[in-house]
Amino acid sequence: xxxxxxxxxxxxxxxxxxxxxxxxxxxxxxxxxxxxxxxxxxxxxxxxxxxxxxxxxxxxxxxxxxxxxxxxxxxxxxxxxxxxxxxxxxxxxxxxxxxxxxxxxxxxxxxxxxxxxxxxxxxxxxxxxxxxxxxxxxxxxxxxxxxxxxxxxxxxxxxxxxxxxxxxxxxxxxxxxxxxxxxxxxxxxxxxxxxxxxxxxxxxxxxxxxxxxxxxxxxxxxxxxxxxxxxxxxxxxxxxxxxxxxxxxxxxxxxxxxxxxxxxxxxxxxxxxxxxxxxxxxxxxxxxxxxxxxxxxxxxxxxxxxxxxxxxxxxxxxxxxxxxxxxxxxxxxxxxxxxxxxxxxxxxxxxxxxxxxxxxxxxxxxxxxxxxxxxxxxxxxxxxxx
Numbered sequence: 077x078x079x080x081x082x083x084x085x086x087x088x089x090x091x092x093x094x095x096x097x098x099x100x101x102x103x104x105x106x107x108x109x110x111x112x113x114x115x116x117x118x119x120x121x122x123x124x125x126x127x128x129x130x131x132x133x134x135x136x137x138x139x140x141x142x143x144x145x146x147x148x149x150x151x152x153x154x155x156x157x158x159x160x161x162x163x164x165x166x167x168x169x170x171x172x173x174x175x176x177x178x179x180x181x182x183x184x185x186x187x188x189x190x191x192x193x194x195x196x197x198x199x200x201x202x203x204x205x206x207x208x209x210x211x212x213x214x215x216x217x218x219x220x221x222x223x224x225x226x227x228x229x230x231x232x233x234x235x236x237x238x239x240x241x242x243x244x245x246x247x248x249x250x251x252x253x254x255x256x257x258x259x260x261x262x263x264x265x266x267x268x269x270x271x272x273x274x275x276x277x278x279x280x281x282x283x284x285x286x287x288x289x290x291x292x293x294x295x296x297x298x299x300x301x302x303x304x305x306x307x308x309x310x311x312x313x314x315x316x317x318x319x320x321x322x323x324x325x326x327x328x329x330x331x332x333x334x335x336x337x338x339x340x341x342x343x344x345x346x347x348x349x350x351x352x353x354x355x356x357x358x359x360x361x362x363x364x365x366x367x368x369x370x371x372x373x374x375x376x377x378x379x380x381x382x383x384x385x386x387x388x389x390x391x392x393x394x395x396x397x398x399x400x401x402x403x404x405x406x407x408x409x410x411x412x413x414x415x416x417x418x419x420x421x422x423x424x425x426x427x428x429x430x431x432x433x434x435x436x437x438x439x440x441x442x443x444x445x446x447x448x449x450x451x452x453x454x455x456x457x458x459x460x461x462x
Contacts, residue, residue: 080132109410135433206232213270238269309366
């Protein structure tokens, strides 16, 4: 999707009968317009999950287990810059669409495999979903409250991280191809991506043998850096250095004795005396409401923020000012609100030029671009190749 945002013509290949799995991941769904095209009226509603990750793409359905479908895929590969696949390791090769097969068709092709565990190693042939990798690659062990069971993150963060790594790798490969004229096989996977995403927690273990643990919203190496209860609600506070801690103590909390106490003088002192310091700050914050504290924090240079729900997030004045939610015209759902691309260029966001496609919306269009006639397309439909 990020490549499509940048202007790439992304053709999403889906199964003929049911399409991408996320089409079935509902409710919720977008309400259907009474004016939707007749050719899509037999389809189920568009799932919000599918809509979230498929803007700016074209949808083509091909059964490439058939000889005719395999031939269509090969024709697409001839002129493609990039192929992205997320089959279990080795499965596409058995179908005649592995890296070596595709390389013979297009030497410049950037072949990107996104799998659960990568192309090598004892787990290479094993399927993996985001939540499985969160568990197996350490993230779930460090997520949640200390006295509660491990927890998953609220969104598929491992999937997202792997996609971002793959996106960066593809962009680098395109630059490399411009210099060498050759494509490359990119091995991106959830397991490696999640271990890389452990960041400082991984380094703590590798450098010092320190095992990570669950700290709730707190940070293992910074105090105070967590959610605190106020009189009526909650507030996230992050004082990551001595300057910020000094301002927090003296100008915001009105507890100047904290700043001069040797138990809290340096970052490692505050970590060593975490429980005592957190208790003092918590008792102080409970004396006033969240909004009172927000006013005290404003303009002081100490990071803070309320805990917003999703509605409050989209109504946040910063979100409104930045235009992060945009409205697009969807042929089946009418006016549809979506999250805009996150990055701006020279102050402008890349536009959503295509709404997320309905199942098989562009199959005929793409086949005609390949030179297929109406008669041949009709035969392929009858044979359930497309």
